Amino acid sequence: MFASEVQFGHAGSLAHSDVETASAKNKALAESGAIVPQNFDDLPDVLKYTYQSLVKNGTIIEQPEPDVPTVPIDYAWAKELGLVRKPANIVSTISDERGEELIYNGIPLSSIIEADMGIGGVVGLLWFKKQLPSYATKFIEICLMTVADHGPAVAGAHNTIVTARAGKDLISSIVSGLLTIGDRFGGALDGAAKQFSDAIDQGLSAQEFVTMMQKQKKYIMGIGHAVKSVDNPDMRVVLIKQFAKTHFPKTPLLDFAEKVEKNYHYEKAFSYFEC
Numbered sequence: 001m002f003a004s005e006v007q008f009g010h011a012g013s014l015a016h017s018d019v020e021t022a023s024a025k026n027k028a029l030a031e032s033g034a035i036v037p038q039n040f041d042d043l044p045d046v047l048k049y050t051y052q053s054l055v056k057n058g059t060i061i062e063q064p065e066p067d068v069p070t071v072p073i074d075y076a077w078a079k080e081l082g083l084v085r086k087p088a089n090i091v092s093t094i095s096d097e098r099g100e101e102l103i104y105n106g107i108p109l110s111s112i113i114e115a116d117m118g119i120g121g122v123v124g125l126l127w128f129k130k131q132l133p134s135y136a137t138k139f140i141e142i143c144l145m146t147v148a149d150h151g152p153a154v155a156g157a158h159n160t161i162v163t164a165r166a167g168k169d170l171i172s173s174i175v176s177g178l179l180t181i182g183d184r185f186g187g188a189l190d191g192a193a194k195q196f197s198d199a200i201d202q203g204l205s206a207q208e209f210v211t212m213m214q215k216q217k218k219y220i221m222g223i224g225h226a227v228k229s230v231d232n233p234d235m236r237v238v239l240i241k242q243f244a245k246t247h248f249p250k251t252p253l254l255d256f257a258e259k260v261e262k263n264y265h266y267e268k269a270f271s272y273f274e275c
Contacts, residue, residue: 035050094125094126094129095126104122104125105126105129105130107125107131112125117131118137118141119140119141119144120132120137120138120139120140120141121137123137123140124136124140135247135248136248138243138247139244139247143240146239146240147236154185155177155180155184155185156177156178156180156181156185156186157177158177159176159177159179159180160173160174160176160177161173162176163177187221188221188222189221191221191222192220192221192222192223192257193253194221195209195213195220195221196209196253196256196257196260197253199256200252200253200256205259206256206259206260206262207263209260210260210263220260222257223260
């Protein structure tokens with residue numbers, strides 16, 4: 001069938017003569033003193049005999065087997081067996097619902113209701129991470145009541161109404177209004193608080209603050225309403241100021257804002273501080 005002798009082995013191995021065959025090589029190794037098994041199946045026995053002989057004549061001194069290193073268990077396998085679990089991606093420091101009862105900052109919901117903490121108390125626990133005094137929780141609730149609704153004549157309310165009239169759902173309508181909050185609508189409240197607070201931290205007087213803002217050609221947020229003024233006060237501001245002045249131990253930020261109001265002149269009318 002074949003024109004020449006067939007050899008089996010490595011693709012690049014080829015015996016061109018008898019001295020290049022495996023048998024000839026094994027014979028030469030044996031004659032040189034190497035221990036050569038008769039065939040591949042005898043290799044384990046030859047290794048065992050050779051090792052025992054070397055131990056017997058003292059060439060090899062056996063040592064105790066070292067402890068087998070522990071191989072860490074595969075995470076995927078351990079998770080499948082229920083031995084481990086993936087750590088949480090988000091950890092809440094203000095609320096916890098893993099137990100039998102919802103907890104706000106370490107206080108069970110039933111205790112919050114029994115103590116009649118109200119919305120202000122809950123805001124204190126979740127936002128400030130502590131129980132606020134009663135005058136502070138009442139102040140928060142008064143603020144919520146005064147800003148709960150003030151008609152459609154502002155950008156946020158207008159957008160919400162238009163979106164709702166277009167047939168969109170409640171969340172989409174609210175988001176439409178929230179996205180309009182900025183320096184010209186709603187942002188003046190946050191801006192005023194930040195400006196006044198920064199001025200106090202810098203140790204500026206009301207007059208120094210007004211002068212600085214004029215030199216920088218920046219608006220003082222919350223001052224100079226187009227309609228409301230010291231002569232035509234907004235009752236929401238009046239009520240909030242009265243409560244703060246009556247119940248809070250001290251009102252340094254409000255006091256500073258009132259001084260700024262007295263030192264600031266807004267073109268056509270007297271200036272007015274909006275809380």
